[in-house]
Amino acid sequence: MAGFFKKIFSFGKKEVVEERIDETTPLPPIKWEALEALKPAAEQAPHPPLDGEGRREAAGRGDGADADHPHPQASLRTSPIEGEVKAAPELAPVEEPKPEPAPTIPAPEPVVPSEPEPLPEPAPEEEPAPETPAEPPAPEEVPPAAPEPEPEPQPQEVPPAPLEPEIEPARPEKLPEPAPAEVPAPAEVPAETPAPVEVPPPATPSTQPSAEASAAPHPPAGTFSPYRDGEKAEAPTPHPPLDGEGRRAAAGWGDSADAGASHPHPQAALGTSPIEGEVKRTPVEAKLIIGEVAPAPAPSPQPSPEPKPAPGKVTVTKKVEQKAEPVKAPEPAPRRSWFQRMRDGLARSSKELTGNIAGVFTKRKLDEETLQDLEDVLIRADLGLETALRVTDALAASRYGKDVSDEDVRSIMAAEVEKVLTHVAMPLELDLSHKPHVILVVGVNGTGKTTTIGKLAAKLTDGGLSVMLAAGDTFRAAAIEQLKIWGERTKSPVIASKIGADAAGLAYDAFERAKEAGSDVLIIDTAGRLQNKTELMAELEKIVRVLGKLDPEAPHTVLQTVDATTGQNALNQVEIFRNVAGVNGLVMTKLDGTARGGILVAIAAKHKLPVYFIGVGEQVDDLEPFSASEFARAIAGVA
Numbered sequence: 115m116a117g118f119f120k121k122i123f124s125f126g127k128k129e130v131v132e133e134r135i136d137e138t139t140p141l142p143p144i145k146w147e148a149l150e151a152l153k154p155a156a157e158q159a160p161h162p163p164l165d166g167e168g169r170r171e172a173a174g175r176g177d178g179a180d181a182d183h184p185h186p187q188a189s190l191r192t193s194p195i196e197g198e199v200k201a202a203p204e205l206a207p208v209e210e211p212k213p214e215p216a217p218t219i220p221a222p223e224p225v226v227p228s229e230p231e232p233l234p235e236p237a238p239e240e241e242p243a244p245e246t247p248a249e250p251p252a253p254e255e256v257p258p259a260a261p262e263p264e265p266e267p268q269p270q271e272v273p274p275a276p277l278e279p280e281i282e283p284a285r286p287e288k289l290p291e292p293a294p295a296e297v298p299a300p301a302e303v304p305a306e307t308p309a310p311v312e313v314p315p316p317a318t319p320s321t322q323p324s325a326e327a328s329a330a331p332h333p334p335a336g337t338f339s340p341y342r343d344g345e346k347a348e349a350p351t352p353h354p355p356l357d358g359e360g361r362r363a364a365a366g367w368g369d370s371a372d373a374g375a376s377h378p379h380p381q382a383a384l385g386t387s388p389i390e391g392e393v394k395r396t397p398v399e400a401k402l403i404i405g406e407v408a409p410a411p412a413p414s415p416q417p418s419p420e421p422k423p424a425p426g427k428v429t430v431t432k433k434v435e436q437k438a439e440p441v442k443a444p445e446p447a448p449r450r451s452w453f454q455r456m457r458d459g460l461a462r463s464s465k466e467l468t469g470n471i472a473g474v475f476t477k478r479k480l481d482e483e484t485l486q487d488l489e490d491v492l493i494r495a496d497l498g499l500e501t502a503l504r505v506t507d508a509l510a511a512s513r514y515g516k517d518v519s520d521e522d523v524r525s526i527m528a529a530e531v532e533k534v535l536t537h538v539a540m541p542l543e544l545d546l547s548h549k550p551h552v553i554l555v556v557g558v559n560g561t562g563k564t565t566t567i568g569k570l571a572a573k574l575t576d577g578g579l580s581v582m583l584a585a586g587d588t589f590r591a592a593a594i595e596q597l598k599i600w601g602e603r604t605k606s607p608v609i610a611s612k613i614g615a616d617a618a619g620l621a622y623d624a625f626e627r628a629k630e631a632g633s634d635v636l637i638i639d640t641a642g643r644l645q646n647k648t649e650l651m652a653e654l655e656k657i658v659r660v661l662g663k664l665d666p667e668a669p670h671t672v673l674q675t676v677d678a679t680t681g682q683n684a685l686n687q688v689e690i691f692r693n694v695a696g697v698n699g700l701v702m703t704k705l706d707g708t709a710r711g712g713i714l715v716a717i718a719a720k721h722k723l724p725v726y727f728i729g730v731g732e733q734v735d736d737l738e739p740f741s742a743s744e745f746a747r748a749i750a751g752v753a
């Protein structure tokens with residue numbers, strides 16, 4: 115017995131056990147053990163006081179681990195089984211032995227005191243699971259990877275100690291997890307089998323995950339929400355130390371004191387820091403940790419950091435945009451010359467015409483039939499009867515009865531068309547003795563009056579002339595705004611009035627204003643109107659009459675815009691406007707992309723009015739002086 119007690123005393127902590135034994139009435143067991151003590155070594159010594167068979171069993175298991183706390187704990191639990199009432203008092207003493215491991219890990223102990231009561235139980239439960247050798251290594255491995263991410267979450271969480279209450283609910287689940295981390299020592303716990311039943315399943319699996327989860331999952335979680343919220347890992351940086359401490363404590367505790375308080379301590383520490391962090395981050399994350407931590411542990415941490423890349427991608431898109439910008443620079447593609455544009459525009463007219471001509475003169479001698487066919491082709495091309503006869507007459511005069519190719523025919527046609535146009539292809543001359551030189555622009559709706567005014571104003575202002583614009587189209591607000599835009603672009607003042615105002619009155623006012631301003635040129639826009647609209651045509655006539663009151667020679671130039679796509683109706687338009695407004699010049703618009711450009715030749719042949727410009731587009735510089743030869747060659751398809 116003496117030796118037995120000595121051994122007990124040597125354990126120190128076990129001394130308490132002896133006293134307890136006395137209280138619990140271990141007398142019968144004492145005798146029984148005394149007998150055993152005589153037989154075996156002192157190994158069973160601690161057990162005797164514990165008395166129960168469980169003690170023996172525990173002793174057998176804990177032979178090697180006796181020194182460890184597990185024994186006291188085992189005794190506590192075992193005894194509780196017999197008389198749980200007593201177990202409570204024993205628990206306190208049992209934890210006391212923990213201090214022993216504490217020396218090894220002083221940090222954990224301080225934490226334990228506050229949570230010892232609840233924690234001790236869960237810890238022992240978890241311990242059994244940790245026994246699994248494979249598991250302990252896992253947690254250890256985890257820490258390395260986890261430490262980096264974990265630190266972040268903890269720091270934030272640590273400060274808000276009050277938040278722990280929220281965390282605690284989650285702890286029960288997590289608590290088992292931290293225990294595994296401490297597993298190293300827990301291996302001794304196995305004796306605590308009773309509780310393990312519940313714990314093991316969660317503990318072992320959870321433990322690793324928990325340890326990792328706390329570590330791995332936490333980092334991710336921390337990375338997720340924290341990053342987004344604070345984004346700044348700056349907060350995390352402070353955490354690392356905290357985590358490290360918590361982890362170290364956990365690890366240390368597990369190593370030495372795992373059995374008893376060690377578990378609660380690490381858990382508490384782990385749970386508090388990581389849990390808090392997770393909880394705050396987002397409920398979603400918490401779910402991940404609790405529910406599927408085990409499967410996710412390793413991957414979860416990784417995915418968490420990955421989300422960060424997402425924002426990185428955003429930056430990438432920005433870079434892409436920047437790259438796109440430089441691409442825009444080269445966009446300014448070289449613009450085709452006006453002639454090329456006119457040529458392309460007349461391509462449809464030319465292609466149809468030359469194609470038909472080729473169809474007539476394919477390996478055929480020139481005779482009356484072929485000449486008649488050619489005349490029909492030219493007329494259908496809107497060149498007009500007069501121009502068609504000029505071409506057929508010229509062809510018959512030189513090639514009648516001979517083989518004629520379509521190229522010969524096109525060449526002769528170009529020459530004859532040029533002859534017709536030469537007399538009308540004149541440059542616009544402005545008599546600046548008039549201050550201002552008044553240009554009245556008329557025409558049917560949509561033929562390009564306002565656009566042509568803008569283009570012309572640009573040419574004049576570019577030439578150093580001062581220009582004033584008058585919005586005589588008082589019927590359409592859009593027309594007024596359109597002219598104002600052109601005025602801004604050409605830096606030309608625009609005189610306008612309210613919708614529905616008298617156009618003649620506006621023209622008169624504008625003329626006076628231009629005189630007062632000393633403008634070189636006044637360009638007056640008018641409302642589009644069909645030549646068969648008597649009232650509108652009368653209004654146009656009135657405008658001309660009113661302008662004449664200020665200057666008998668005004669308007670000095672009356673330009674009519676003619677839409678090349680109009681066809682034969684253009685001939686009638688020019689005739690009417692010429693009679694009503696005294697048109698003395700034409701601008702053939704929309705020659706770009708029409709198959710009816712031949713009408714220009716017909717108009718020129720019939721009215722012999724000057725064609726100052728041709729419109730080959732909607733841009734400001736798409737107004738070109740009319741060239742008879744170029745137009746003729748273009749429409750005839752002659753290079």
Ligand SMILES: Nc1nc2c(ncn2[C@@H]2O[C@H](COP(=O)(O)OP(=O)(O)OP(=O)(O)O)[C@@H](O)[C@H]2O)c(=O)[nH]1
Nearest residue numbers: 559560561562563564565642703704729730731732
């Ligand atoms: N392709 C092409 N379009 C043109 C040309 N000239 C004018 N346009 C377009 O033809 C349309 C009518 O031009 P406007 O200048 O408004 O014609 P408008 O005669 O003033 O019209 P109203 O005020 O309604 O009488 C606009 O879309 C112009 O961009 C041209 O030479 N080529």
